[in-house]
Amino acid sequence: MKAHILVIHGPNLNLLGQRETSVYGTASLKEINALIKTEAEKYGLEVSTFQSNYEGALVEAIQEAKGKYDFIIINPAAYTHTSVALRDAILAVDIPTIEIHLSNIYKRENFRHKSYISGVAIGQISGFGVQSYLLAVKAVAEIIKQKR
Ligand code: DQA
Numbered sequence: 001m002k003a004h005i006l007v008i009h010g011p012n013l014n015l016l017g018q019r020e021t022s023v024y025g026t027a028s029l030k031e032i033n034a035l036i037k038t039e040a041e042k043y044g045l046e047v048s049t050f051q052s053n054y055e056g057a058l059v060e061a062i063q064e065a066k067g068k069y070d071f072i073i074i075n076p077a078a079y080t081h082t083s084v085a086l087r088d089a090i091l092a093v094d095i096p097t098i099e100i101h102l103s104n105i106y107k108r109e110n111f112r113h114k115s116y117i118s119g120v121a122i123g124q125i126s127g128f129g130v131q132s133y134l135l136a137v138k139a140v141a142e143i144i145k146q147k148r
Pocket of ligand 1: 013075101
């Protein structure tokens with residue numbers, strides 16, 4: 001059976017392509033989701049995507065992923081730096097999770113250096129623009145390959 005990945009995008013990522021393009025690039029979320037799907041197909045993986053600006057909706061998406069998804073790739077956006085709730089949701093469902101960021105959060109303001117998510121993720125990919133998402137898909141494929 002195909003492994004199924006849930007890709008979760010946090011707040012303001014619906015504005016990608018229009019928002020701070022010098023930091024986040026010019027690709028829209030729709031374009032990024034299409035690139036993620038194409039990358040996943042290369043490895044025979046299935047992908048669903050979800051975006052919300054609301055912390056509770058993101059928590060619910062993680063909760064509902066239990067039993068349906070094998071991996072989560074999440075860009076928690078600003079909630080990275082604030083949300084114990086997202087961290088607890090990831091712990092609760094116990095689905096292997098990769099945290100990603102388009103920008104290198106360690107090159108930016110101090111408040112972005114702290115991630116509540118990295119301590120419960122398999123790992124974090126930060127600073128490669130759209131490639132951060134695609135590298136995370138590749139990481140999932142490698143993890144599955146190593147298990148076989
Ligand atoms: C971000 C980095 C966060 O600090 C910021 O709040 C975002 C996007 C990134 O992808 O680089 O909204 O997660």
